[in-house]
Amino acid sequence: MNLTIHASFLPHDDPEASLAFYRDVLGFEVRNDVGQGKMRWITVGPPDQPGTSIVLDPPAANPGITDDERRTIAEMMAKGTFAMLLLATPDLDATFERLQAGDADVVQEPTDQPYGVRDCAVRDPAGNLIRIQEVR
Numbered sequence: 001m002n003l004t005i006h007a008s009f010l011p012h013d014d015p016e017a018s019l020a021f022y023r024d025v026l027g028f029e030v031r032n033d034v035g036q037g038k039m040r041w042i043t044v045g046p047p048d049q050p051g052t053s054i055v056l057d058p059p060a061a062n063p064g065i066t067d068d069e070r071r072t073i074a075e076m077m078a079k080g081t082f083a084m085l086l087l088a089t090p091d092l093d094a095t096f097e098r099l100q101a102g103d104a105d106v107v108q109e110p111t112d113q114p115y116g117v118r119d120c121a122v123r124d125p126a127g128n129l130i131r132i133q134e135v136r
Helices: 015-025 067-079 092-101
Strands: 007-011 029-036 039-045 053-057 084-089 105-112 118-123 129-134
Touching: 015 029, 015 039, 015 053, 084 092, 092 105, 092 118, 092 129
Parallel strands: 007 053, 084 129
Antiparallel strands: 029 039, 039 053, 105 118, 118 129
């Protein structure tokens, strides 16, 4: 089997704040932006990886969930426990400086982890945890 990761979904509750974070702070390109108001599906990704994308989607738009489930998702997003993304960079310190300059919500500064990686963690505007590992 020959599989690749094409897209992964992360929830958002503020499309403009999400755009500012993923486009302006992380430097991802916007590949698609459909819908209107808070009901927008925004596809972003690294400019040098056209086949890999993140789709920022409004969880309230899912017709298959109940109001109680929507409330639970909103609560988990607010706590930063609903979704997570792991990114990689060859220069963690420079990436972290850019995150700080973009007023990212820092969870953990660059740290040498006991399991052998050096990484940091921030939250995106929707509360999603973004960990970034240094990969050389």
